[in-house]
Amino acid sequence: MRLTLAEELFLVPKRDRTGRLLSNDALSFGVAGAVLTELALLGRLVLRDGRLVAVDGRSGGLAGERAGPPAEEWWQAVRAQSRPRRPARTVGTVAAGKAYRSVGAGLRDRGVVRDERRRFLGVFPVTRWSEVDAAPGLAVRDRLARAMGGGAVDERTAALVLLVDACGLSRRLFPEADRRARKARLGELSAGPWANEGTGEAVRAIAKGVASAISTARAVRSSG
Template identity: 40%
Template sequence: MELTVAEELLLLGRGPDGRSTMSGLVATRGVAGALLIELALRERVIVRDGKLLAAKDDTGGPADPELDALYEQIRDGRPRSPKRWVQKAESRRVNARVLAGLAAKGVLRAEPHRVLGLFPSTRWTGQDPALADGIRGHLTAVVQGESPNARDVALIALVDACGLAKKLFPTVDAHTRKARIKELSQAQWGAAAVRDAVVAVRAGVAAAIASASSASSGG
């Protein structure tokens, strides 16, 4: 089953009880970054002079409403930095639609529940644990030295920006994990334009999350 980067991020960022292991802000900004990274991998956006731009020759790829809507915003809007696009594109509604898409694919199951016994909410539990385990196992192998493809590197960069690397790769010691992720970010994988866009978006996600954390702590 082929999943988008955003779907993989939300799948990897859930515990066995269906709860997100990411804070709400990290999840929304992470998914926004994942959508931008997906557009970069599909060569629909590029980075030039520090700004994220729509590619002139848009091949589109498989139809996806979230990707298409974001691409149109970038195409019709003024040039912005990847960090600004992460902040502009984040939305709980978008995350909910991505989760609903995973449910439609049979990957997750929506379970109504009430927070504190009062407020209606939804838990998204895994219907196919082997799928998430397979993705996690493959990424762990890459962090341990297996050769990656462009999507592997992009997803590892994103989970690192979202602070999930330690949780996802607990069997890899911290020094090895950090060194390998840095090595992957600097490696010559994929087309140069795609690589540059993914690296820039990853930095934008990390900066957007850090700036929000600093603001909330009064720093």
């Protein structure tokens, strides 16, 4: 089954044997970052003077894309901005556009996950996501484990590892590696294997933007 980066990140953090998926603000920003990273890998988003700029890249569209809202739509939104914005701001904009929920809905429509809608304390609506078909998520987690173990890594897998780390999930997903080993491997993956230096620069900036957006959101929440 072909998955976009956003779909892969959505499926990564399985919580327990029931198949329930971890869902929080950090992952919401991560999925938004994955949408932007997909575009960067296609050469349709580049980093200029520390800001993300939409350009005509290697592809006129995203072949095989099924997640919604389409990354093409977000590319158009970035392109329509009055001026380029820094990665963290762009990540926040995509997250506020409910990218996480839309990606989940796309996976639900394909029979990969299901959603359960409840009310927390009888008032606040909450959506819980669980795996129906465990195979796609398992394949993604296995690929990430091999990458962190020193196996051969393509640019999409390297980008996904950086996004996982930006969301603060590295320790949860790779508990067998100590902190120093994880940090060293992440450094190796951050340096490559990118198709070109410009692509890697944009992908790294988006991952940092995800981490920055998460940190800012937590600071705002704790100050309130």
